[in-house]
Amino acid sequence: MISGLQLAILAGGLIGLGLCLVVARLLPAEPDLADALARVSTSRTRSTTQVAVARSGKERLGLWGLRVLPPGFWVWTPVRELALLRISLAQFYGEKLTFAGLGLLIPPFLTTLFNILGLGIPVQIPALASIVLAVGMFFIPNYNAFDEARKARVEFSRALGAYIDLVALERHNGVGARQAMETAAGVGDSWVFTRLAEELARSRWSGLPPWDALHTLAAELGLAELGDFADIMRLSGEEGASVYATLRARSASMRTAMLNDEIAQANAVGERMTIPGSLLGVIFMALLVAPSLLRMLTST
Numbered sequence: 001m002i003s004g005l006q007l008a009i010l011a012g013g014l015i016g017l018g019l020c021l022v023v024a025r026l027l028p029a030e031p032d033l034a035d036a037l038a039r040v041s042t043s044r045t046r047s048t049t050q051v052a053v054a055r056s057g058k059e060r061l062g063l064w065g066l067r068v069l070p071p072g073f074w075v076w077t078p079v080r081e082l083a084l085l086r087i088s089l090a091q092f093y094g095e096k097l098t099f100a101g102l103g104l105l106i107p108p109f110l111t112t113l114f115n116i117l118g119l120g121i122p123v124q125i126p127a128l129a130s131i132v133l134a135v136g137m138f139f140i141p142n143y144n145a146f147d148e149a150r151k152a153r154v155e156f157s158r159a160l161g162a163y164i165d166l167v168a169l170e171r172h173n174g175v176g177a178r179q180a181m182e183t184a185a186g187v188g189d190s191w192v193f194t195r196l197a198e199e200l201a202r203s204r205w206s207g208l209p210p211w212d213a214l215h216t217l218a219a220e221l222g223l224a225e226l227g228d229f230a231d232i233m234r235l236s237g238e239e240g241a242s243v244y245a246t247l248r249a250r251s252a253s254m255r256t257a258m259l260n261d262e263i264a265q266a267n268a269v270g271e272r273m274t275i276p277g278s279l280l281g282v283i284f285m286a287l288l289v290a291p292s293l294l295r296m297l298t299s300t
Helices: 004-026 033-040 045-053 057-068 079-085 089-116 124-138 140-172 177-185 191-206 210-221 224-239 244-299
Strands: none
Touching: 057 089, 079 140, 079 210, 089 124, 089 140, 124 140, 140 177, 140 191, 140 224, 140 244, 177 191, 177 210, 177 224, 191 210, 210 224, 224 244
């Protein structure tokens, strides 16, 4: 049975949570510059479609968080990683709020289950566990974004090496710089080639040089290899330099670097595999020595 002190602690926690929510609601939220510009823009077709798509599931919860909660509530947002994975802020913030809500609900649920089974657990324990678990699970989407972005960058580097070889072959056949880049991007059907083709098409319609567009994309997504490729193509497009050998050397160096990374990962996995074998040997030696030690201890 819950005592009066426990009820007072629970009531105080609920009052504190309510005050925190009221303060968070009253604090002014920083408006998103892109959304503000989109509202005053004359072309509303694309933004309207995005808003209509965002009105479902976690994105709806994330949109509510963007409107209501202050910017400092999110602590830090991995913008580059989300842009690489093409995850909207609404979806990302919705996942953070969902994980935090689960963290708040799991300890009280387990406490109720244990109390039904007859295990009396003080109310202070689930209250503290809810706060700690909610804070910890609040950052799970950040870890997931970093992990998925790391894998995406590795995949991008592998596909970029093949793309550079294709561009080098096109340039060796006398094709222009822009046409070579666009033709090579249309060869593959992976998301990397699709992303490059979209960026090149956008640069064509906006009148920007393709290497400037790719360089901007490399800076936004944190892809150093793509920035180096854009610099090489700038020399070819603006100064007319022959870049066939340079591109082939760059793709070869990228493949060598990826091979070295894979070898290092394989060596690390091999070293980790030796640990269970060593532990098994230690346990086997302990089983051999244990009877003798027990006889010596019992005889004395």
